[in-house]
């Protein structure tokens with residue numbers, strides 16, 4: 001691994017701001033992914049510098065459209081009336097300042113207030129967001145990029161593929177429930193996409209790990225980005241570091257959720 005300064009990821013800080021958004025459109029992209037497009041005056045100064053930025057999404061209580069946004073106090077968030085709404089992390093999938101449109105893509109799963117909200121989302125409804133507070137910008141100039149993830153990482157992977165330049169060499173390894181979750185990417189990159197299915201492999205993460213094992217990585221300076229379920233991501237990172245000899249500094253792996261727990265986010269670094 002070289003120390004080329006142009007390949008060093010860097011952080012960008014943003015002022016923390018809370019925004020109230022209105023649903024403009026709802027699209028079912030696949031049976032497993034719902035895109036909700038929002039609008040609102042609060043979007044005027046929205047910034048998102050990296051494909052893996054995250055925002056906190058605040059959901060109204062089920063059956064209501066009532067939501068109060070928090071403010072930032074000296075000891076953390078202060079909620080009006082002391083009541084904390086349900087909050088979950090999501091990826092700013094697309095922001096179009098001119099059109100004042102902002103997309104979040106929600107993975108559909110069996111239980112959880114965020115997934116339930118997405119399934120009932122209708123134009124005119126309200127949602128709150130906070131952030132992003134900061135971005136980690138991973139340079140585009142690597143010789144190769146390996147993107148790994150499950151349904152919750154698809155929005156970030158799709159955004160990265162849209163944003164990387166035409167010459168970029170990308171391998172994407174994506175594990176989803178079954179072939180109905182597969183989607184087309186809009187990209188100019190030289191993309192080799194490997195889709196693998198839990199319907200064929202059984203255990204979560206097994207197909208992904210197998211696909212990674214079978215992937216020959218190109219020569220040169222590369223960067224690995226991975227996000228998905230916690231145990232799967234730990235196994236992926238362990239494999240990449242211990243068996244493939246990839247420097248930890250060239251891997252950004254995150255747990256976007258954890259089986260059996262609500263609202264989990266962990267960056268996997270040691």
Ligand SMILES: Cc1cc2nc3c(=O)[nH]c(=O)nc-3n(C[C@H](O)[C@H](O)[C@H](O)COP(=O)(O)OP(=O)(O)OC[C@H]3O[C@@H](n4cnc5c(N)ncnc54)[C@H](O)[C@@H]3O)c2cc1C
Pocket residue numbers: 053054088089090091092104105106107108109110111112113114115116151152153155156255256257258259260261262263264265266
């Ligand atoms: C930085 C970051 C960015 C993220 N971006 C996105 C995004 O753009 N789109 C997206 O869909 N998700 C994204 N996630 C993941 C999302 O925050 C979690 O999946 C969240 O738990 C969903 O909330 P919920 O209310 O639906 O379920 P929760 O109430 O949090 O969980 C309820 C139960 O469902 C399980 N569960 C949670 N998510 C899933 C899942 N996807 N599949 C199966 N079971 C699940 C939990 O383990 C728990 O047992 C992101 C997470 C992080 C940390």
